[in-house]
Amino acid sequence: MKEDGLLAGHLQELRRGTVVLACLAILRRPHYGYALLQTLDGAGFSVDGNTLYPLLRRLEKQGLLTSEWNTEEARPRKFYRVSAAGTELLDGLTGEWRALDGSIRALTEGEADG
Structure with a gap:
């Protein structure tokens, strides 16, 4: 199936x-x-900077990320890292992702009762 509008x-x-x-x-x-952005793209997640940066700010505001500026180089860079709350959410989301993946596999492979 080609990637049409739908x-x-x-x-x-x-x-x-x-x-x-x-x-x-x-x-x-x-x-x-x-x-x-580069790491996401390399992993198959093509994300635009106009999408990513607001997401990072939102996740930081929610306490899921921490950030700090590195001013040792010519151009300051803001580094992000997952917080303890973010790690907890990551664990929960990963578990849920795996469960959903298993359910979808079962449905698409005809193993689920319907």
């Missing part, structure tokens, strides 16, 4: 919900914004 819309919806999970997983180690 598929593209649903894929965007599906991906939107996974970006938070991906960011929390990556940010177990500190990253600055641009490096995070």
Whole structure:
């Protein structure tokens, strides 16, 4: 099936919900914004900077990320890292993701009763 408008819309919806999970997983180690964009892209999560930076600010405001500025280089960079609350959320979301993945696999492989 080619990625037409209908598929593209649903894929965007599906991906939107996974970006938070991906960011929390990556940010177990500190990253600055641009490096995070590259890491996400390399992992198959193509995210625009205009989407990522507001997300990082929101997650920080929710107490799920911490940040600090590195001013030792010529250009200051803000590094983000998952907080204890973010790690707890990551663990919960990962468990739920795995359960959902198992359920979808069962449905698509015809193992679930219907």
